[in-house]
Amino acid sequence: MTAALDGLLGRMTMYRLTLTLLLILTVEALILSVAGLLAFTPAEIGGTLVAAVGGTIIGTRLMALILRLRPHSESSLITGLILFLIMFPSGTGAGLGGILAAGVAAGASKFLLAVRGRHVFNPAATGAVVASLLGVGVAGWWVANAYMLPVVVVGGALLLYRTRKLSMAAVFLVVAVGILLYGLVQNGMMPGAGLQLILTSYPVLFLLGFMMTEPLTLPPLRWQQWLVAAVVGVVVALQPSIGPVFLGPEFALVLGNAVAFALGQRRGVRLSFAGRRQLTPTSTELVFDTERPVRFRAGQYMELDLPHRGADGRGSRRVFSITSPPQRRTAVTFGLRTAEPGSSFKNALLDLPDNARITGTLVGGDFHLPRDPAVPLLLVAGGIGVTPFISQLRDLAERGERRDVVLVYAVRSEQEIAFRDELTGLATRVVLFMPTSGDAPALPGGWILAGAEPTADSLLAVVPDLPRRKVFISGSPSFIGRLRAEVRTAGVSRVRTDAFLGY
Incomplete structure (x- = not known):
């Protein structure tokens, strides 16, 4: 199942996947409003949608025109739709004007609050913060309701899975939900009822799945992402105030973005x-x-x-x-x-x-070999996915470190074997998987041609001690999903993966 999911998600850019899920939420919101299942009229929902998306497009295109840059249409729509789902809907001119201002601020922030072309703060959260500080609008996070919860859960889970941020999600949920639930129980609520209230009334799941997964505002290393998740979770759960300013989820995310920027590489x-x-x-x-x-x-x-x-x-x-x-x-x-x-x-x-x-x-990136040289390794590469392993093997050679390493390399043809001479010079033990017809190809000494496709049985046939090896897999999302299932069938419990998933 994971292989099929990886293959499906791998065919879509992160922009397209996020936009699709947000459009589904938007259509659902309009239907719920017409059916009278939301606290807002269709006119308020429709007006808020137009103001949020329109303001974001205006802010983005205006700054792009001034700076002579090409605006990113999908990114603008994503930001506008997130704003639509978090700003308190309004049917008045003043209210819609505030939402429009939040959209303009959100679009402009991608250019004004950016370093080396990379925006520092989540644009939608920034727009909500600006509107709140100016007193022209407020983030109501109305997307957190029982009717929209199933789509938020499924959509957020897909985005977290696609970006490989499940461990970050676990940290955030443990911190945020843990603190919130503790407070509710202390006030006399039963744990089950408290958890239900959190999931249906607090925007923790939407914030996590649709906003915290933005790659451009995350720090590069896993432990740094965990730290940012913990910071955002604490602020969301404690709901502090500074003077008259209530630090809602949008402030928590902006604060987390600042921590992420401080942790990341700030010099080009x-x-x-x-x-x-x-x-x-x-x-x-x-x-x-x-x-x-x-x-x-x-x-x-x-x-x-x-x-x-x-x-x-x-x-x-x-x-x-x-x-x-x-x-x-x-x-x-x-x-x-x-x-x-x-x-x-x-x-x-x-x-x-x-x-x-x-x-x-x-x-x-955290795709590192273990520091202990005694750990036996199996490196599995699909096509150009061999690139991180080349850096690792070159590193071992430079340090003169001998390790028990087997490289499983899957290619479509003999002509697609990259770094062939170098792998031979590094004396790497290579198990090649490649479709063949007719005579077997001439391979370097020590290489093994093990079949057309790596499977649990074929891997165990050439690497009998596979279950005791630490396995690393690199390649396309579909390749990783397929091979992860095969090595687990072969008896491997933990697998490290590396896939370029795009933005």
């Missing part, structure tokens, strides 16, 4: 394009010189920022796994797939002239 990495080499007919490795040494751990990624003409809806930032070892301090390399119809970003990246300058805005 200046990169100078130094060359490229063709890895396979469908993949390339790019080389960049660095002005200053770049600190990272093998297996991490870097977000690249490349403003360019004609940028499409995916924007000017993309994440790529680093293939160079950490010891190579004056240059950094990235491997990427180039066969499919390219985005405007990838086309611009591949067309860079020599010595062209770009910026690395973020180094992050």
Whole structure:
């Protein structure tokens, strides 16, 4: 089931998935209002929708026009719909004007409160905070109601699963729900009734699934995300006030965003394009010189920022796994797939002239090998998913560290084997899975051709001690879902995964 879910979600960008789920919530809200199941009339719901979305589009396009940048339409709609679901609906001119102002502030904040092209604060939360501080509007978080709860739960769960933020969600829920439930029980409410009240009346699930999962405002490391989740959870649950200002969930998220920014890498990495080499007919490795040494751990990624003409809806930032070892301090390399119809970003990246300058805005990721060299490892790569493992294997070679490592490498054809000569030089034990017809291909000494597709049985046949190995899987979401199920069937209890899921 997880493989099918990974395959389905992997075909949608995060923007498209989030927008789809928000549109479903919006349609549901309109239907509930018409049916008289919400406390707001259809006119109030409709007016609030137009004001929130319209204001966000105005703020976004105005700032984009001033700064001569291309606005991101899907992002604007997402922000506007979130505002619609959290701002207190109104049918008056003044009320709708306040919601419109919140939308304008939300759209503008993506440009005004940004560092290196990356906005620091969640735009919808920022718009609600600005409206509250100006006294023109208030966030009512009316999306938290019993009728909309099922869609919020399912939608939030899909977003958390897609972004691999389930552990962050657990921290937030334990902290926020724990504190809220303790307070209700102390006031005489039964635990079951208290939990029901929290889930149907407090916006913890919507805040978590639809707003805290925004990749651009999260810190890069898992423990940092846990810390931010705990901070937001405490503020949401305690509901403090500073003078006359009540710190609602929107203030809690903005505070969490500030903590995330403080934890993240705040200085850009200046990169100078130094060359490229063709890895396979469908993949390339790019080389960049660095002005200053770049600190990272093998297996991490870097977000690249490349403003360019004609940028499409995916924007000017993309994440790529680093293939160079950490010891190579004056240059950094990235491997990427180039066969499919390219985005405007990838086309611009591949067309860079020599010595062209770009910026690395973020180094992050927790896809690390265990520090204990005695732990036996199984690395499973699908296609260009081998890139983080190349960095890790290069790192081991640089440090002269010998480990019990088996690389399971699944490719579509012999021509798609990337880093073939280097893997041979590193004396890596490679188990290759590849469809064949006719004679078996000529492989380097020590390599094993184990079949067309890795399955539990075929993996155990070539790696009998698989259940005692620590397993790492890298590749597309569908590949990861399929292989995770196979290695678990083979007896592996815990699997670490690394997938580029996009924004």
